[in-house]
Amino acid sequence: MTRYCTKCGAINDDLAQYCSNCQTPLTPVVSGGYQPMQSVNPNAMTDWKAMGADKKTTAGICAILLGWLGVHKFILGYNTEGIIMLVLGLLTCGVTNIIGIVEGIIYLTKSDEEFVRTYIQGKKGWF
Numbered sequence: 001m002t003r004y005c006t007k008c009g010a011i012n013d014d015l016a017q018y019c020s021n022c023q024t025p026l027t028p029v030v031s032g033g034y035q036p037m038q039s040v041n042p043n044a045m046t047d048w049k050a051m052g053a054d055k056k057t058t059a060g061i062c063a064i065l066l067g068w069l070g071v072h073k074f075i076l077g078y079n080t081e082g083i084i085m086l087v088l089g090l091l092t093c094g095v096t097n098i099i100g101i102v103e104g105i106i107y108l109t110k111s112d113e114e115f116v117r118t119y120i121q122g123k124k125g126w127f
């Protein structure tokens, strides 16, 4: 970290209070316009994982393995669909598992962005 004198441009130590070349008082670094948040760069990429895409693999695998139980619906917050899935599964002795397998494949083949837009933001209950 070095500080440049605003008057003569000399390089000074960042703890220096006066320019070593021309003795001009140096302004403190903290009062400058620099904002540490910019280093995080929130505008770079949308974090789809943080927005729910991290559930994609879990929901997909649960849909394929335990589809008729409606587990993947509950994971995605679709409680009504989950209960319907569970009741139908019990009534049909698990035949509805085919729905789970199809949905699981759809989930797993979607990109993180598509998954978030369709199921987290779009709240698409089926397929």
Ligand SMILES: [Zn+2]
Binding pocket: 005, 006, 007, 008, 009, 010, 019, 020, 021, 022, 023, 024
């Ligand atoms: Zn100076």
